[in-house]
Structures are given as structure tokens and as C-alpha cells.
Amino acid sequence: MAFDRDLKFKIFAQARTGSTTLQQLLSVHPKLKCCHEPFNPGKAGISLDRKYLNSSELQDLESKQTRKGWHWTANYPISVLQKVLEDIRQNSNVIKHLDNFLPSEMNRYLLLNCGYKVVFLYRKNILKQGISRFISKTSQVWGTDKEKVKATSYHLVDN
Structure with missing residues (x-):
């Protein structure tokens, strides 16, 4: 069965809120097909740029990149x-x-102009979210590989 084109929604989330787990659960449903983080610069950013921009636009875009959190x-x-x-x-x-x-x-453009219903995910406990980010950054595990997280040693450092 093909995915249902009339059933459209976006999972709009903060990091470390369980969005990947939710997306993996939803992907099991036959009427849903998920596009996973199309604007993630670590996964798709360069290929997106090269596919959709000509060389002068790409150069202009690279000169305007800014640092936000731990992503460009x-x-x-x-x-x-x-x-x-x-x-x-x-x-x-x-x-x-x-x-x-x-x-x-x-982000505002994506929220208001894509015709999808929106599911917002956030964490009430910001401290736990920060700890989760620290563990993921230290272990380099961003999904749900709990065994790799458990096998990693963690040390607090001053930065």
C-alpha cells in the first residue's frame, strides 16, 4: 500500500525530545512515509545545497552561514x-x-507555508534535555543505540 498523500503532518521538535523514536514508530504504519531531517546539515545539508543551488548561490550561502547551537x-x-x-x-x-x-x-516559513499539520515535541525538563545532549555529544550517539551510550565513559570538562 502506498502512503496517503492526503494525510500530511510535520514533527517539529527540539533535540532530545524523542522525535526519532516517534518517527521510527510512525514509519511502521503503511499509510505514512517519513522524510527524516531534510535540513540536517550533518546528513543532507551539503547535498541539498548542491542539488538546489547554482554555484554562485552556493558561494553566497556559504558566506552567510552562522553558528547556532552545535549545528551550522x-x-x-x-x-x-x-x-x-x-x-x-x-x-x-x-x-x-x-x-x-x-x-x-x-523555521517560521516551514511552519506556516507547507500545508502540513504540525506536531510539536519539546521537553518540560530543560536540565534533563541538557544532560541528554551532553551524553549524545560525548558518545556521538544521536538516535536510540542505548548499548553504545552505556559503553561510553563520560567526563565533565570546562569549555
């Missing part, structure tokens, strides 16, 4: 976001996106 983000032109969303709609009906992958203006 850039102000993509709206035309690029529109092209990416058009491609995503052809192949999936669920988008999982973390808010720290794009600047706030781009």
Missing part, C-alpha cells in the same frame, strides 16, 4: 525551501524536523 545553519533562499518541500511531498507525507537546523525565519 544558513538562511536558505525561500525558493530553495519551496523546491525541497515540493520534492518531499512527492516521496513522503511526514516530515521530521529539528528546530536548531535552520534559522528562526526559515
Whole structure:
């Protein structure tokens, strides 16, 4: 059975909120097909840039990149976001996106202009979220590989 093109929603989340687990659970459903973090610069950012931008636009974009949290983000032109969303709609009906992958203006565009219902995920306990980020950053485990997390030694350092 193909995914249901009329059933469209976006998981819009902060990091370390269980969004990957939710996305993995939803992916089991036959009517759902999820696009996992299309704006994650560590997974897709360079290929997205090369696919949707010409060389002068790419150079201009690289000169405008800024540091946000622990990800590099850039102000993509709206035309690029529109092209990416058009491609995503052809192949999936669920988008999982973390808010720290794009600047706030781009996140606002994604929220208001893509015609998807939105599921917001956040953590009430910011301290636990920070600890979870520290553990993930130290172990380099960002998904659900609990055995790798348990096997890693953790040391607090001053930075």
C-alpha cells in the first residue's frame, strides 16, 4: 500500500525530545512515509545545497552561514525551501524536523507555508534535555543505540 498523500503532518521538535523514536514508530504504519531531517546539515545539508543551488548561490550561502547551537545553519533562499518541500511531498507525507537546523525565519516559513499539520515535541525538563545532549555529544550517539551510550565513559570538562 502506498502512503496517503492526503494525510500530511510535520514533527517539529527540539533535540532530545524523542522525535526519532516517534518517527521510527510512525514509519511502521503503511499509510505514512517519513522524510527524516531534510535540513540536517550533518546528513543532507551539503547535498541539498548542491542539488538546489547554482554555484554562485552556493558561494553566497556559504558566506552567510552562522553558528547556532552545535549545528551550522544558513538562511536558505525561500525558493530553495519551496523546491525541497515540493520534492518531499512527492516521496513522503511526514516530515521530521529539528528546530536548531535552520534559522528562526526559515523555521517560521516551514511552519506556516507547507500545508502540513504540525506536531510539536519539546521537553518540560530543560536540565534533563541538557544532560541528554551532553551524553549524545560525548558518545556521538544521536538516535536510540542505548548499548553504545552505556559503553561510553563520560567526563565533565570546562569549555
